Amino acid sequence: MTNELTDRGQERRDSILDAALTVFVRDGYHATKLTDISREAGCSVGTLYTYFENREELLAAVLQKVQAEIGNASDEPLEEDFNRISYADALRASNRAYLVGYRANAKVMALLEQAAHLDEQIYDHRVARIRRYIDRNRRVIEQLSERGEIYPIDDPFMFTTALSVMISRLAYYTWVEGFFDDSDETLERVAKTIDDIWFRSLGLKTD
Incomplete structure (x- = not known):
């Protein structure tokens, strides 16, 4: 997604990326689910879709x-x-x-x-x-x-x-x-x- 983000939006996106990194490395590509990433990031799956189209x-x-x-x-x-x-x-x-x-x-x-x-x-x-x-x-x-x-x-x-x-x-x-x-x-x-x-x-x- 290419929409320009506010400072708060960029901060949220960065926190999702950090959470995703943790989960992908911990669980591997096959086992990682968006629900696991959202839980790690402390947000809803819907929030993930605000910033990323898919896994x-x-x-x-x-x-x-x-x-x-x-x-x-x-x-x-x-x-x-x-x-x-x-x-x-x-x-x-x-x-x-x-x-x-x-x-x-x-x-x-x-x-x-x-x-x-x-x-x-x-x-x-x-x-x-x-x-x-x-x-x-x-x-x-x-x-x-x-x-x-x-x-x-x-x-x-x-x-x-x-x-x-x-x-x-x-x-x-x-x-x-x-x-x-x-x-x-x-x-x-x-x-x-x-x-x-x-x-x-x-x-x-x-x-």
């Missing part, structure tokens, strides 16, 4: 909110003045912010994967998220290329897609599939590995 739209809004928080945190270092900070340092900070956010929201990311296989709207949202991440990384690579700091790349879009998907799946297997133990040491290992992938793939100087 799928509500889940999409929850996912968008969480992923925007992760994306904004990882984008921020790349908006620095690069006369003051090196690209290498900015990339390290960006990668770390992405991983910290992913780890903190691993249950939400698992929910996204689960729902995407069953609902076209959520699938489209998942694809849009991946494309946003790829496009962000493509812009970074283009900036590096313009500054002459990396090797020339024949197919920047394909290169960036491969790099981005590899990083995203490593995070997924680490914190959703539990391939490694969930510890600060693992976070450091994954962050270092991703930095190495970036720098070695691009031939980017790290000093």
